[in-house]
Amino acid sequence: MLKSVILIGGDRKGTRFRPLSLDFRKPLFPIGGLPIIEHHIQACTELKEVQEILIIGSYNSSEMKSFLDEVQAKYSINIRYLQEFVELGTAGGLYHFRDQIRRGNPEAFFVLNGDVCADFPLRQLYEFHKSKPKALVSILSTEADRTESVNYGCLVTNKVTGEVTHYVEKPNSYVSPLINCGIYVLSTDIFPAIANVFYSRGESGDWNGNGIKDEGHIQLEQEILQPLAGTEKLYTISLNMKWSQVKNAASAIYANRQALELQRKHYPERFTYKTNCTIIDNVFIHPTAQIDDTAVIGPNVSIGKNVVIGPGVRIRESIILDYSTVDSHTLIIHSIIGRNSKIGKWTRIEGTQVDPDPNKPFAKIKNLPLFNQNGKLNPSTAIIGNGCTVSSEIILLNTIILPSKELTRSFKNEIIL
Ligand code: GTP
Numbered sequence: 001m002l003k004s005v006i007l008i009g010g011d012r013k014g015t016r017f018r019p020l021s022l023d024f025r026k027p028l029f030p031i032g033g034l035p036i037i038e039h040h041i042q043a044c045t046e047l048k049e050v051q052e053i054l055i056i057g058s059y060n061s062s063e064m065k066s067f068l069d070e071v072q073a074k075y076s077i078n079i080r081y082l083q084e085f086v087e088l089g090t091a092g093g094l095y096h097f098r099d100q101i102r103r104g105n106p107e108a109f110f111v112l113n114g115d116v117c118a119d120f121p122l123r124q125l126y127e128f129h130k131s132k133p134k135a136l137v138s139i140l141s142t143e144a145d146r147t148e149s150v151n152y153g154c155l156v157t158n159k160v161t162g163e164v165t166h167y168v169e170k171p172n173s174y175v176s177p178l179i180n181c182g183i184y185v186l187s188t189d190i191f192p193a194i195a196n197v198f199y200s201r202g203e204s205g206d207w208n209g210n211g212i213k214d215e216g217h218i219q220l221e222q223e224i225l226q227p228l229a230g231t232e233k234l235y236t237i238s239l240n241m242k243w244s245q246v247k248n249a250a251s252a253i254y255a256n257r258q259a260l261e262l263q264r265k266h267y268p269e270r271f272t273y274k275t276n277c278t279i280i281d282n283v284f285i286h287p288t289a290q291i292d293d294t295a296v297i298g299p300n301v302s303i304g305k306n307v308v309i310g311p312g313v314r315i316r317e318s319i320i321l322d323y324s325t326v327d328s329h330t331l332i333i334h335s336i337i338g339r340n341s342k343i344g345k346w347t348r349i350e351g352t353q354v355d356p357d358p359n360k361p362f363a364k365i366k367n368l369p370l371f372n373q374n375g376k377l378n379p380s381t382a383i384i385g386n387g388c389t390v391s392s393e394i395i396l397l398n399t400i401i402l403p404s405k406e407l408t409r410s411f412k413n414e415i416i417l
Contacts, residue, residue, distance in 0.1 A: 002049040002126065003106045005094060006040050008114035010058030010087050016248040019402050023338060023386040025059055027114045028067055029252065030319070032259025033270065033284035033302050036246055038071060039259060040112045042267075043120035045075045050110070050122075053077060054100060056093040057114070058084040091220035094186075095194040102188050111220070113182030117255035118243040119262050120183060128237040129185040132162070136190045136233040137225065139164065140183040142243050146174055153180030153221050155236050156229075164236050167229040169221040178236065180221065181243050190224070193233075197223050249336055249381040249400075253351075256319055257300040260284060277309075280316070292328075310345070317353065327392065335382035338403065343384070344392030351382035352398055 008027040017026045028035040034042070037055065044050045055064070064081045072079050082097045094101065094111065101109055108129060110122060121140070129138035141155055154175040156166035168175050197218050218224070228234040242262075246255045260282035264271055273279065275291035280298030285291060289307040296314045303309070304322035312329040320326065320337045327345040334351035337343065382396060385403035390396065395410040402417055 001051050001104060001106050002047065002108055002110065003101060003104075004040075004044040004050050004053045004110040004112060005101065006037050006053065006055045006112050006114050007090055007093065008037060008055060008057035008059070010084070012058075012087060017246070017252075019383060019385050019400065020249055020252070020336060020338070022403060025063055026246065027055075027057070027059075028064075029246070030302060030304060030321070031117065031246065031252060031256045032263045033286065033304075034259070034263075035067060036117070036255075037114050039117065039262075040114065040120065041071055041075060041077075041079065043122055044110065044112075045077050047122055047126070049107075049126075051078065051104070051106075053079045054097065055079065055081045055114075056084065056097060057081070058087050087217065089217040089219045091194050091197075091224050092216055092218040094220070095191065095216070095218060098191050098194075102191075106188065108185050108187050111184045111186055113245075115246045116182045116243065117246060117258050118181060118183065119241055121239055121241065122183075124239070125183065125185055125237060128162070128235070129187075132235045134232050135235045136187050136193060136228060137235070138185045139225070139234070139236045140181045141178045141236045141238045142181055142241055143177045143238065144179045146177060149177050149179050150174060153225070154178065155180060157236055157238075162235045162237060163232055164225075164229045164234040167221075167226045167234065169219075169226065178238055180225075182245070193228065194218060194224060249383050252319065252336065253300075253317055253334060253353075253381050256302055257282075257317070260300055260302065286322075304339075321386075335384065337384045338386035338388060340386060341384050341388045341390070343390045344394070346393045347390055348395045348397075349382050349384065349390070349399075350395075350397050351380060 027037045041053055044053050061081055061083050068081055084093050088096055125140050129135055150171050153169045154171055155164050155178040156176045157164055242258050244255050244258055246252050264282045273285055276293040277291045277295040277297055283298040284302045286303060286305045288305050289303045291309040292311040294311045295309050298316060300317045301315050303320045306323050307320050308325040310328035313326050315332045318332050318335045321339040323339055324337050324341045326343045329345055330343055330347045332349045334353050335349045380398055383400045385401050387404040388401050389406045391408045397412040399411045400415045405416055
């Protein structure tokens with residue numbers, strides 16, 4: 001029996017995702033037509049050994065309830081949300097909820113960062129972990145460009161055994177092209193190693209964690225993986241695969257593209273349409289959306305629940321969230337349209353493609369500051385917040401609109417507060 005843990009952080013994380021995170025908790029933002037972490041859940045349900053999924057975060061339980069009810073009904077697996085009362089870090093939450101993780105004696109458990117988008121090769125990772133009897137942790141890694149690698153956890157390995165001999169989180173200078181994908185298998189024997197971090201902080205208590213305060217914030221990467229490197233307890237399997245993280249709006253567009261491709265490959269039944277509009281693959285359209293037959297949609301578009309798209313509309317590389325309407329002959333490119341927004345006729349909403357090469361297996365999404373030195377907005381994905389009304393015949397270029405605004409004129413490179 002195996003378990004999975006999905007780490008989703010809390011309110012203090014996901015700030016780069018604003019204004020989208022004002023209406024949506026980042027882990028629940030839809031990419032490829034599913035909330036980000038539903039992709040993780042879907043992948044876990046593909047392994048019959050995984051019998052429970054624990055989602056750990058510090059969002060209020062009430063904010064996760066309807067999502068949990070939905071996935072619990074959809075997948076025949078036990079899914080629970082465990083709320084940290086303060087953010088405990090990527091290992092602190094695992095330690096705090098160790099009894100829940102160990103209940104039922106799982107042989108091991110997966111830990112998945114809630115903000116990654118990938119084709120989670122969990123079976124391969126688990127088989128690899130089993131082949132390393134001494135391993136406490138096996139990390140899934142992939143290769144990044146030399147310049148991009150320093151933004152991630154970098155691994156130096158023994159190429160024969162797969163042992164991680166050296167691990168540095170976001171190094172100051174180049175260490176290795178192999179990066180940590182935030183997808184792991186952990187042995188349940190990891191808990192004493194986490195407890196050990198408290199000893200080094202001068203806490204009292206025994207090796208099994210008894211008497212140790214649970215409130216500690218512990219980072220898996222720096223405080224557990226880094227010291228385990230070179231002790232024959234940390235291994236990695238490196239796969240050349242598409243992988244990205246959802247950090248900001250631009251990265252959501254990139255992840256949407258990736259998720260659509262993966263979903264199309266594994267779940268083609270999700271890609272049947274009730275509309276006769278022109279579709280340029282890959283496009284997800286929620287079955288309740290109404291799309292005029294003369295619209296042209298795609299590539300890389302996700303359209304949510306009850307969206308209405310009028311005649312002659314053209315949409316590409318965009319996400320249109322639930323209950324929005326787009327009136328006739330409007331053009332939407334590299335944009336995210338928030339829930340319940342109304343876009344008029346003959347309007348143009350256009351953002352800039354900020355990720356370099358859509359076909360690269362690994363692409364660092366440029367994390368440009370919002371403004372340049374002249375105080376102007378840097379090129380970005382266009383975002384129309386929740387509940388906005390955009391008049392007909394206006395142009396919005398690289399514009400970020402906060403929720404509930406009414407726009408009656410054109411804007412370029414601006415944030416409308
Ligand atoms: P940044 O570039 O700073 O975001 O670092 P990172 O990509 O390494 O991400 P980070 O380590 O902050 O988070 C990895 C995953 O763990 C994300 O899905 C976070 O939401 C989640 N996470 C981060 N901190 C916590 C925490 O305190 N508690 C829980 N439960 N999850 C967390």
